[in-house]
Amino acid sequence: MDDVRGMVLLLPGLQLLIDLLREQGWTVVGPTVREGVVFHAEIESVDQLPRGVGDVQDGGSYRLSQRGDEAVFRYVVGPQAWKSLLFPSRELLWSGRRAGADMDVEPADIDAPRLALLGVRSCDLHALAIHDTVLAKRAVPDAAYVSRRENNFIIAVTCSDPGGTCFCVSMGTGPVPDKDFDLALTELLDQDGHRFLIQPGSESGEEILDELTTRAVGDEVLNAARADRQAAREVGEAAAHRMGRSLDTGGLRDLLYANAENPRWEDAASRCLACTNCTLVCPTCFCTHVEDVSDLSGTDTQRWRVWDSCFTHDFSYLHGGSVRSSVSSRYRQWATHKLASWVDQFGTSGCVGCGRCITWCPAAIDITAEVGAIRSGKV
Numbered sequence: 001m002d003d004v005r006g007m008v009l010l011l012p013g014l015q016l017l018i019d020l021l022r023e024q025g026w027t028v029v030g031p032t033v034r035e036g037v038v039f040h041a042e043i044e045s046v047d048q049l050p051r052g053v054g055d056v057q058d059g060g061s062y063r064l065s066q067r068g069d070e071a072v073f074r075y076v077v078g079p080q081a082w083k084s085l086l087f088p089s090r091e092l093l094w095s096g097r098r099a100g101a102d103m104d105v106e107p108a109d110i111d112a113p114r115l116a117l118l119g120v121r122s123c124d125l126h127a128l129a130i131h132d133t134v135l136a137k138r139a140v141p142d143a144a145y146v147s148r149r150e151n152n153f154i155i156a157v158t159c160s161d162p163g164g165t166c167f168c169v170s171m172g173t174g175p176v177p178d179k180d181f182d183l184a185l186t187e188l189l190d191q192d193g194h195r196f197l198i199q200p201g202s203e204s205g206e207e208i209l210d211e212l213t214t215r216a217v218g219d220e221v222l223n224a225a226r227a228d229r230q231a232a233r234e235v236g237e238a239a240a241h242r243m244g245r246s247l248d249t250g251g252l253r254d255l256l257y258a259n260a261e262n263p264r265w266e267d268a269a270s271r272c273l274a275c276t277n278c279t280l281v282c283p284t285c286f287c288t289h290v291e292d293v294s295d296l297s298g299t300d301t302q303r304w305r306v307w308d309s310c311f312t313h314d315f316s317y318l319h320g321g322s323v324r325s326s327v328s329s330r331y332r333q334w335a336t337h338k339l340a341s342w343v344d345q346f347g348t349s350g351c352v353g354c355g356r357c358i359t360w361c362p363a364a365i366d367i368t369a370e371v372g373a374i375r376s377g378k379v
């Protein structure tokens with residue numbers, strides 16, 4: 001992005017950006033600290049950002065840490081993927097009311113607030129693009145998802161301190177945002193002070209930058225110097241060399257297809273609790289089921305769509321029984337879908353290397369280790 005226009009914001013400039021977006025009718029959703037994790041919530045002030053907060057992640061382990069500095073974006077992704085805002089875990093599809101022998105059916109109103117998403121990491125941008133393919137580009141698009149995506153303004157952030165379970169470099173999805181954002185920030189914290197290089201990625205982003213420049217009354221918004229761009233480039237390059245995990249993706253699709261009967265699936269299953277955590281935190285998982293509920297009189301009914309998981313016994317229930325009755329068949333299905341059949345189905349891998357499934361697995365099962373074991377033949 002060296003040839004792209006760039007400005008530098010000081011912390012008051014970041015506040016100016018939040019104020020401007022709010023004035024334009026955007027609800028700004030950004031990182032906050034809640035219940036011991038970095039959690040996306042509505043924010044009005046930079047004081048709500050996780051200042052000086054980092055995190056330590058490993059298989060089955062997540063802890064916030066105190067960095068001892070002023071950084072606000074130097075944590076890694078938390079358990080909550082942006083999909084929880086755009087593709088909610090529970091959504092009303094329609095309501096029905098008995099009318100004699102018939103039923104009146106009302107489709108649910110679509111709730112699509114204007115959301116400005118602040119702090120979106122590159123892996124999660126790629127995950128949004130995957131959901132766009134899955135949910136918006138299919139023959140019958142998901143209308144609620146499409147409405148919500150049309151009402152987004154995205155402020156991406158370059159990752160500076162990747163976590164112990166990150167492997168976006170292996171998946172070609174990070175750590176520097178390269179597409180699908182309106183503005184991109186790189187947080188700089190060096191001898192020249194605490195500041196943010198901000199660059200546009202869309203026409204809307206350009207307009208906001210113009211407005212920021214007009215509004216600035218002091219030095220809270222400055223033109224980026226060559227040194228700022230160089231410092232931002234070094235942040236991304238350093239992050240790329242500090243990935244906590246890696247995954248050899250060479251020939252991966254064919255490797256997994258050829259190993260459907262590999263004993264490693266049983267080994268993983270002997271540790272797997274089939275708890276579904278990995279699928280619920282995954283930013284690309286999209287499986288759901290529907291639930292019908294009716295009142296006691298049988299007059300009113302509602303149909304809800306609820307997140308589901310391929311790790312449950314009932315998810316593959318067809319008439320007469322579950323197709324994947326063993327945990328090993330479910331773990332194999334999940335990993336093989338993510339890394340192999342997703343490519344045939346949607347044209348990309350279904351994994352963006354965010355590491356959430358490793359961090360939030362209570363048994364510390366690690367998709368990179370499981371696939372690595374299959375590749376090495378040391379099961």
Ligand code: SF4
Binds near residue numbers: 282338353
């Ligand atoms: S499979 Fe795991 S690492 Fe890959 S995108 Fe999903 S949660 Fe992230």
Ligand code: SF4
Binds near residue numbers: 360
């Ligand atoms: S792999 Fe881990 S997170 Fe996923 S279902 Fe099994 S125990 Fe739960």
